[in-house]
Every structure is written in structure tokens, then in C-alpha cells.
Amino acid sequence: MTMNIRVLTPDRVICSTTADEVVLPGLTGKIGVLDGHASLITALDTGLLRIKLDNKWTPIILCGGLAEIDQNRVTVLVNDVEELSSLDLSEVTKELEKAALAVENAETSKAKLDTAIELKKATARVEALNYLS
Structure with missing residues (x-):
């Protein structure tokens, strides 16, 4: 079974997809989220969000925010994200x-x-x- 994940900034939807696994940059360390995870609201640090679907990881650089995990839905509200397209x-x-x-x-x-x-x-x-x- 998969989870739904949405990553939102104040002005746009960064992604809305499904995932087998999500790793969030929590304030005290990384938070791994799998199917059936307990409900949780947590603050996020600046760092790397990873979304795994079909054995492929998609990274997104977050600039702080909050995450809510509830009934196989992960909603990530962040101040900003960084684009990865032009990095060397x-x-x-x-x-x-x-x-x-x-x-x-x-x-x-x-x-x-x-x-x-x-x-x-x-x-x-x-x-x-x-x-x-």
C-alpha cells in the first residue's frame, strides 16, 4: 500500500504524489514514514526530504516548516524549497x-x-x- 504526500509552500504546490516511504528532516533527526505510521505533527528543519516510490528516491531540499502525518497522508508545509536542476x-x-x-x-x-x-x-x-x- 502507498501513502499520499503533498509538499506545499505559501504560494504553490511543489508536489502531490504517492510514496512507499518518506524521510523527513526533523529538528532532532530524520523521521522515516512508512505505510500505517502513527498520526504525528512535527516541526521540520532545513534539510533533505526524500520520497521513495517504486525503489526510486526523489530528493527535495526544504527550508524549514511543518509536517502532518495522518491516515497514510503526509502533508508538508514549508517556507521554501530549492530547485535541484542546475546543481553540480x-x-x-x-x-x-x-x-x-x-x-x-x-x-x-x-x-x-x-x-x-x-x-x-x-x-x-x-x-x-x-x-x-
Whole structure:
């Protein structure tokens, strides 16, 4: 049996499909969702959402939000998503290294928060490209 999944931003529907398995980027770690999962509402971190259908993974980079799981329906409400179409693995690996260095060199609390979010995005980009290749 499959689940229904919808990924929504405030201004558009990113995807509406079925899935055999979903992995969400929770605030305390990854949340795996299979058919028959218990009802749940959870906050999401910036990171990689993975949707598995017919043994193929589809990655989507999320920029924070919420997820509701109820009766084999997964609804993901996010602030924004990043498109994966124009990413190159060597380029995103360099961006990941720069983001990690920026976190180390951040001096103020705000700078640390901002650079940590960029590091999460850069990590998600690398993970997404690894799933696509």
C-alpha cells in the first residue's frame, strides 16, 4: 500500500504524489514514514526530504516548516524549497566547505545562526545530488 504526500509552500504546490516511504528532516533527526505510521505533527528543519516510490528516491531540499502525518497522508508545509536542476556536485561540495568554514569563523550569535542554516542547505544539496547520481 502507498501513502499520499503533498509538499506545499505559501504560494504553490511543489508536489502531490504517492510514496512507499518518506524521510523527513526533523529538528532532532530524520523521521522515516512508512505505510500505517502513527498520526504525528512535527516541526521540520532545513534539510533533505526524500520520497521513495517504486525503489526510486526523489530528493527535495526544504527550508524549514511543518509536517502532518495522518491516515497514510503526509502533508508538508514549508517556507521554501530549492530547485535541484542546475546543481553540480563539485560546485556544491565547494559551497559545503565554504559554509563549514563560515560557521567556524562566525563571531556573533546572529552570524552563527545564519551560517548554520547555510551549512544545512549546503549539506542537503550534496545529499540530494548523491541520490540523483
